[in-house]
Amino acid sequence: MNSDIRVRFAPSPTGYLHVGGLRTALYNYLFARAQGGVFVLRIEDTDRTRLVEGAVENLLRTLSWAGLECDEGPAQGGPFGPYVQSERLELYAAHIQTLLADGKAYRCFCTTERLAELKKAQAAEKRPPMYDRRCRTIPVEEAERRAHEGEACTVRMKVPLLGEVVFTDEIRGEVRVSASVIDDQVLLKSDGYPTYHLANVVDDHLMRISHVIRGEEWLPSTPKHLLLYDFFGWTPPRFAHLPLLLNADRSKLSKRQGDVAVEDFRAKGYLRDALVNFVALLGWNTSDNREMFTLPELVAAFSLARVGKAGAVFDHDKLDWFNAQYLRALPADALAALCTPHLEAAGVDVGDRARTDAVLAAVLSHLTVPADVVEAARIFFEAMPLAEEGEAREALAAPGARVVLESFARLAGDVSPWTRDAVKECIKAVQKDAGVKGKELFMPIRAALTGRAHGPELPVIAELLGRDVCLERILAALR
RNA sequence: GGCGCGUUCGUCUAGCGGCCAGGACGUGGCCCUCUCAAGGCCGAAACACGGGUUCGAUUCCCGUACGCGCUACCA
Numbered sequence: 001m002n003s004d005i006r007v008r009f010a011p012s013p014t015g016y017l018h019v020g021g022l023r024t025a026l027y028n029y030l031f032a033r034a035q036g037g038v039f040v041l042r043i044e045d046t047d048r049t050r051l052v053e054g055a056v057e058n059l060l061r062t063l064s065w066a067g068l069e070c071d072e073g074p075a076q077g078g079p080f081g082p083y084v085q086s087e088r089l090e091l092y093a094a095h096i097q098t099l100l101a102d103g104k105a106y107r108c109f110c111t112t113e114r115l116a117e118l119k120k121a122q123a124a125e126k127r128p129p130m131y132d133r134r135c136r137t138i139p140v141e142e143a144e145r146r147a148h149e150g151e152a153c154t155v156r157m158k159v160p161l162l163g164e165v166v167f168t169d170e171i172r173g174e175v176r177v178s179a180s181v182i183d184d185q186v187l188l189k190s191d192g193y194p195t196y197h198l199a200n201v202v203d204d205h206l207m208r209i210s211h212v213i214r215g216e217e218w219l220p221s222t223p224k225h226l227l228l229y230d231f232f233g234w235t236p237p238r239f240a241h242l243p244l245l246l247n248a249d250r251s252k253l254s255k256r257q258g259d260v261a262v263e264d265f266r267a268k269g270y271l272r273d274a275l276v277n278f279v280a281l282l283g284w285n286t287s288d289n290r291e292m293f294t295l296p297e298l299v300a301a302f303s304l305a306r307v308g309k310a311g312a313v314f315d316h317d318k319l320d321w322f323n324a325q326y327l328r329a330l331p332a333d334a335l336a337a338l339c340t341p342h343l344e345a346a347g348v349d350v351g352d353r354a355r356t357d358a359v360l361a362a363v364l365s366h367l368t369v370p371a372d373v374v375e376a377a378r379i380f381f382e383a384m385p386l387a388e389e390g391e392a393r394e395a396l397a398a399p400g401a402r403v404v405l406e407s408f409a410r411l412a413g414d415v416s417p418w419t420r421d422a423v424k425e426c427i428k429a430v431q432k433d434a435g436v437k438g439k440e441l442f443m444p445i446r447a448a449l450t451g452r453a454h455g456p457e458l459p460v461i462a463e464l465l466g467r468d469v470c471l472e473r474i475l476a477a478l479r
Numbered sequence: 480g481g482c483g484c485g486u487u488c489g490u491c492u493a494g495c496g497g498c499c500a501g502g503a504c505g506u507g508g509c510c511c512u513c514u515c516a517a518g519g520c521c522g523a524a525a526c527a528c529g530g531g532u533u534c535g536a537u538u539c540c541c542g543u544a545c546g547c548g549c550u551a552c553c554a
Contacts (some may be wrong), residue, residue, distance in 0.1 A: 012554045047553055112552075119551090128481040129550060154552050172484070181482050181550095189552040196554050220549040243485080250546065278491095281503095286495060289502045308492080311547065315490050328517085331492055365517035376516090385489045391514085427513095442513030454515035 005037025006210050009070070010200065011161075012044040013055030017062040018214060018252050019314065020245040023279045027172040027242060028213050029068045030280075030302035040207055041073030043084040044200070046193045056084070062262050067295050072207075077297050080207040092194040095202050095232070096155050096187060100140075105187060107153045108135040130183045131156065136417050154168040155188040157228065163225035163286065170211070170240035170304050173230035176180075177223045185224050197221060201228040204237055213240045213304070216311075217252070240304055243283045253314055260448040269338070269369035273324040278319045282312040290323070320368045327367055332357050338370040346374045348381045358464055362456040380464050383473055384451025391453035395443035396477060400436045404444045407434040409474045418467040420459040429459065448477035 009025040011017070017025075033040035033346070043056055060075055072078025083086060099105035110118075110130075115131070122129045135143070135157065147153055165177045187198035194202070204212060219241045227235040245253040253260055259268070265275055273294060280298050281291055284307045293301065327335070339360055340350045351354045363376035378384065395401065407430045415422045427445070431437050446458055447468060455461060462470050 010554090014554085044554065050553070108552090115552085123480080126480045130481090156552095168482095175483075177482070183550080186552050191552075193552085195552070200554090215548095217548055217554090223483095241484085246549070247498070248490085248546080252548070280520065282493065283491090285492060289493075291491090291503060294538090312492090313490055318491065321504055324517090363516090366515080395514095413539055439513055446513065452514090456514095456516085458513065 002036040003038055004210060005032065005035040006040060007032050007037060007213055008042050008204070008207065008209050009068075010042040010044050010203075010214075011059060012047065013052070013059055014050070015052040015055045015058065016263050017059055018253075018260050019262055019265070019275075019279060020260070022262050022275075023245060023282060024213065024215055024242060025068050025303075026066070026276060026280060026298075027064060027284070027307070028303075029070075030298055031211065031213060031304060032071075033299040034302045037210070038071045039068075040078070040080075040206070040209070041070040041075075041083060042203060043086075044087045044196065045084060046196065046199050048086070048191065048193060057219055058263070062266070065266060066262065066276055085194070085203065088199075088203065088341040089194075090200055091206065092160075092188065092198055095190070096194075096198070099157070099231055100155065101159065101189070102231070105155050105157050106138070106140075106401035107147055108156045108184075108186070109138075109143075109146060109151055109153045110135060111152075128181065130181075133184055136184065141211075152190045154190050155183040155184045157187050157224065157231070159184050159224075159227060162272050165226050167222065167226055167239065168235075169222075170238055171307050172219075172241060172309060175219070175222070179227075180225075182223055182227070185221075187228075195222055197224055201225050201232075205229070205232070205234050209237050211238045211240060211304075213242065215281060216241045223423075228248065229346060240307070242307065243309055245282060246287075246311045246452065247315045248313060250311065250313065258316065265319075269370050269371050270323050271326045273321040275319070278322045283308050316401070324368050327370070328364055331479050333363070335360055335364070339373040342371050342374050343377065343381075348374075348377075348380075355464065362460050362464060378402065379452060379455060379461065383476070389452050392447035392451055395447040395453060398440060398444065400434065400440050401444035401447075402478065403434045404430060404436060404441060405448055405474050405478055407479070408445055409471060410469060412474075415467065420457075420463040423459040423462040444477075445474075448474050459462065 007028045008019075009028045009461075011025075027040050027126065031037070043059075045051065045056075063070070070076075072080065072083065074083045079085070096105065098466060100107070110312050118132055119129045135156070159182045160179045164176055165179060165182070166176045167175065168174050185197050186195050188194055189241070221240055222241070226236055247253050247257040249257075259265060262275070266272070276298070277293050280293060284302070286306065287303050330338070336357055340356060343350050344355070359377050359380045360373065363373060366376045367373060408426070411426055411429050411433065415426045427441065431441050434441070440457055443453065446455065446461070447453060449458075449461055449465060465473075
């Protein structure tokens with residue numbers, strides 16, 4: 001165990017886990033495990049206007065479902081807790097005092113209204129929207145007096161007017177930003193809560209985070225964070241900014257363009273191994289064409305060096321393919337555990353476990369998610385209306401259909417036991433008897449038995465249905 | 480508008496100066512086959528553009544274009 005390596009996943013509790021968040025969490029987890037380091041979960045709930053009831057619990061549950069167990073976090077605690085930012089307010093306040101005392105930050109009394117006007121004016125003049133630093137020159141004594149008298153204020157960082165911030169991103173290499181374009185960012189809001197910028201720096205330092213692995217949307221604010229580390233006299237962690245996950249139109253992956261919540265995929269029946277495997281490959285690969293990985297295999301193979309730079313479109317088709325692959329690799333009992341609830345919900349009696357397993361095996365290649373089993377397996381549990389599919393109706397209306405069915409009904413009586421092989425033989429006998437083969441032979445029987453023109457192999461269907469049901473449906477079709 | 484990041488098949492990607500530019504999803508065809516699905520085989524499909532550097536650029540450098548992100552008392 002290399003406890004010097006410490007990473008964190010720091011989501012804000014919005015109510016659900018975004019798949020982009022899942023990937024960020026996954027890479028952090030993989031990096032930590034691969035390095036023998038520590039994976040920390042920290043809740044960033046400093047925006048009290050966006051509190052969502054039960055969000056943290058849901059986040060914990062979803063992360064755990066995905067198999068991403070953390071070493072330190074709100075559930076299990078740890079040596080650097082608490083791990084929820086709203087419980088760390090005194091810490092931020094103390095650090096703000098330090099900054100204020102050192103002249104690295106200043107109180108700002110500008111109202112939201114003035115700020116809005118300023119922004120509007122700047123936009124009208126096509127000037128970059130930055131705080132004009134009006135309060136930066138207020139004498140400290142005056143500022144303190146006004147604050148103590150109860151005047152609402154925020155605290156802003158005093159960004160150097162000159163110079164440049166340069167750092168090396170683990171994924172992108174050297175990034176340089178001129179200090180002149182860095183805003184005097186608010187660090188402490190007027191409600192006493194810190195902004196992300198302050199809280200994340202203070203916490204990452206206090207929690208001894210060695211590598212900050214986060215989404216690329218944070219790249220532009222990293223210089224501010226670096227400045228803060230400098231203000232505090234701290235050694236900053238290393239940064240790795242992950243490429244974004246994209247919608248099909250290449251904009252940042254968002255709701256309104258399909259599911260983005262891990263919970264949604266879970267609810268739809270996507271297997272966690274399939275989702276994790278798929279998401280892991282969005283921005284990372286092993287250069288050897290391999291793409292099937294279990295979580296432990298990902299840990300063994302992962303390295304930050306092989307994370308790409310460009311955004312990756314979330315391709316639902318490929319996710320479906322992964323899920324189908326994982327579904328087919330499942331042992332029979334696991335498959336049954338996943339599928340039978342859907343069958344039961346659809347009113348199917350799954351009491352005969354052996355038969356249910358056989359049905360599942362017969363339709364497995366038609367499934368993308370477990371819920372598909374209901375539609376795929378209906379023919380085994382209920383008589384389908386013969387007119388449902390035009391193709392099936394045509395097969396029954398074909399010239400030789402009647403002869404085939406009558407022959408089948410007659411010969412089926414001699415079949416014993418009623419197994420798929422025996423049925424196969426029986427169909428051969430019908431072929432001879434009725435004098436038709438191929439499509440003309442199979443389709444009428446298939447249509448009569450299932451009401452459909454498509455499905456698993458006919459002998460398999462017949463075996464699963466049992467002789468009585470088969471005869472029943474054949475007779476019904478003849479009427 | 481400013482700043483930053485990015486750019487190989489439709490999509491995910493391999494490639495780290497010399498390759499017929501490889502794989503996967505999707506897609507087209509064929510095979511298997513009573514049908515569909517699965518599976519197997521085959522195919523179409525990409526280096527954004529322009530300059531350099533070099534004997535030689537997908538690869539290195541610089542521009543341009545395009546895309547995306549950020550630009551809140553949200554994270």
